[in-house]
Amino acid sequence: MLVFAMTCVTALAVDQVAQLDLGKKLFTTQSVPACAMCHTLKDAGAKGVVGPALDELNPDAQRVVTALRNGIGQMPSYKERLSEAQIQALANYVAKVSSATK
Numbered sequence: 579m580l581v582f583a584m585t586c587v588t589a590l591a592v593d594q595v596a597q598l599d600l601g602k603k604l605f606t607t608q609s610v611p612a613c614a615m616c617h618t619l620k621d622a623g624a625k626g627v628v629g630p631a632l633d634e635l636n637p638d639a640q641r642v643v644t645a646l647r648n649g650i651g652q653m654p655s656y657k658e659r660l661s662e663a664q665i666q667a668l669a670n671y672v673a674k675v676s677s678a679t680k
């Protein structure tokens with residue numbers, strides 16, 4: 579795990595930071611409706627209570643992608659609202675920061 583983390587930091591630092599940054603922006607304000615309205619996520623300073631608290635759910639990236647593409651329960655699908663790259667950025671961001679707070 580440590581080796582993996584270090585590889586990311588060195589080889590992919592720029593890409594990763596840019597992608598996480600984009601994911602955070604999408605989460606807090608740039609997706610419509612914004613995820614933060616409905617979800618709690620500590621890293622994003624989000625305190626929504628309509629959907630599950632993502633720090634507790636701790637979804638992996640694939641689970642986030644599925645929810646965003648298809649929608650789930652009261653959550654709308656974002657397939658028509660976000661690009662594939664935006665969905666990936668959000669998924670990586672949510673998976674990473676939700677597991678960090680465990």
Ligand code: HEC
Nearest residue numbers: 609611612613616628629630637641642645650651652653
């Ligand atoms: C209108 C409120 C609302 C918005 C906006 C919203 N969600 Fe949700 N979300 C929900 C609800 C409600 C659930 C639980 C659905 C269920 O399990 O029936 C959920 C579930 C999820 C899940 C868990 C899926 C699973 O497999 O259990 C993830 C991950 C998620 N949302 C991420 C996001 C992200 C990322 C965004 C922003 C692009 C977002 N949500 C926007 C309400 C919302």
